[in-house]
Amino acid sequence: MSITFSSPDEADIEAVRQVDLTLTPGKTLALVGESGCGKSVTARAVLRLLDKNAEIRRGSIVFSPGDEPPTDIVKLKPDSLPLRAIRGNQISMIFQEPMSSLSPVHTIGDQIDEMVIIHEGLKPKQARERTVALLDQVGIPGARERADAYPFQLSGGLRQRAMIAMALACTPKLLIADEPTTALDVTTQAQILDLLRQLQADFGMAMLFITHDLGVVAEIADEVAVMYLGDVVEQGNVHDVFARPSHPYTQALMASIPKMARKADRVRLSPIKGTVPAPRDRPEGCAFTSRCPYAFEPCATVRPERTAVGNGHHARCHLLTRQPAEAVA
Template sequence: MAAPQARDPLFEVEDLKVHFLTDDGTVRAVDGVTFEIPRGKTVCIVGESGSGKSITGRSLMNLLPGMARIAGGRVRFRPELDQEVEITALDPRGPQIRSIRGKQISLISQEPMAALSPVHTIGQQMIPVIQRHLKLSRKQAADHATAMLARVGLPRPAERLNRYPFEFSGGMRQRVCIAMALACRPKLVIADEPTTALDVTTQANILDLLQELQSEFKLSILFITHDLGVVAEVASEVVVMYLGKVVERGSVEEIFYDPRHPYTRALLRSVPRLGAGKNTRLATIKGMVPSPFDRPTGCDFHPRCEYAQAGLCDVTDPGRVIIGPGRDVRCVLQSPATVLDANPSRRVAHV
């Protein structure tokens, strides 16, 4: 599995840095991130709020807030075997990146009501995009939009084109967003916490739908979440982020069965377990994610780390330790032969 990924990833993110220029100073929101997205697979980025997950995802579209800029690194996109586009080198408002967004790379956001215009019908939002990217007539685009709404499970899809977002439930709005994201047959879908605002049953239905559509359309998916239960269900590869850095990366089996970074292990221990007694205290990670204006010296995680060693972790900024193909960890206590003691439960089925 690892060899094809190394030879021909759809995306290569190399030492990506994104800075926010604020009145209080520069925030290193993404600080040297490196990972790959294989063709037809799901890569999950996981971490607490403030870890840089969403900004990393949006950087793949060069779609950043006005105060943000790409300060270094590269994002290489290979839509075909003989093509390569360096996303970070493109003008974020230029015609080339605008022709890529929505057609080859699309986004499903966390809150569909924020993604959909409340004053335009679903058809008014879908049809022009389909016309522009697929070069169809208005009628052809309307038929295509209707077919996509039907494919994501909306009843009476032709009628839905003339409805406004407030006339839909939360789950139906998210299905509309999925239909819009897939309408132009993209190579990559960035799903940024797409089920967080939904109830558990609707969340499960949306995850099942995304997996069906991934298989049908041969999609790659970058799934951004804080929910390790979702990660265990959908991921092929996992990228664990903390304070703008990748602290661990590997296959879903490696991350759940053999977590190497203390932060990954702490996240896994924090997941509620089926069968736990009603008086069982839920494990938590001590402390808080520090302010980006007040980063710790040495390892960013050392103030919260149960394995931190004074004189080492508080002074040494760890580099990446390469454990194997597509497998690395950022920890001074790690080497390819190191295994931390007191492993949490390693059964993916428990998450």
């Protein structure tokens, strides 16, 4: 799948380039990378929630829940009934900032009630009982009373739990979590991650977890896809990628993680040198070329092939196909 943004004053920009991800029921795929690399755009494309100037020009989004025939979401019209039947029902999303995603003029209960009434046809009283049960399931104390609260009356952690309850209202087959622990304290973050793991085990759903925190990835993910400037540069089992990172960008991310050490053993952090290029200045070849310490002639002009480096572990880097005699020490 490729996503292009158009502008009347400038040339079109391909913000996401040929991303190929597969999600499995009961498993979590973490999509990681620096801010602005295209993680959230990729997630919103699954639900066709892109801005008006964004277009999926190449590729498909195939959704195949259970025994039902597969559906290419790209071919569905944005306001069509088939897409509405999927959005919020079979595929749900936990947005990055619940305070701006929840309606400030409707109570938490009313917003969750609406989801259940629309997708499952329950009557208002039945929907409210479902809502209270969901709020209780996600660990909100005094669920029946909290259902009548407005978002601004809840703490950040409770708002996030309410957002999770809304996303799970119709028992989705796929849950997209867009940085659900951002701006939460460490204790609340751990509680939210434990909650998501438990709910996934209960419902057996697939989960796409978007984050820039590699510590969270190690805790919750089964597989990880590393994204840089709209391109997935490495993908595989989380243990394999963390133990044997094969792309220079993944290696740089791992090296930049702060490590606990005694005072005598302390070393300076190892940041990734340079800055992320603007999407319009991206090289034709590998997007990481301008910051890569191993870059050589083909990197800027030829896009690397997706190369297997292990069982289910792939990376896009010219170093992986370079002749042994030319290998970088």
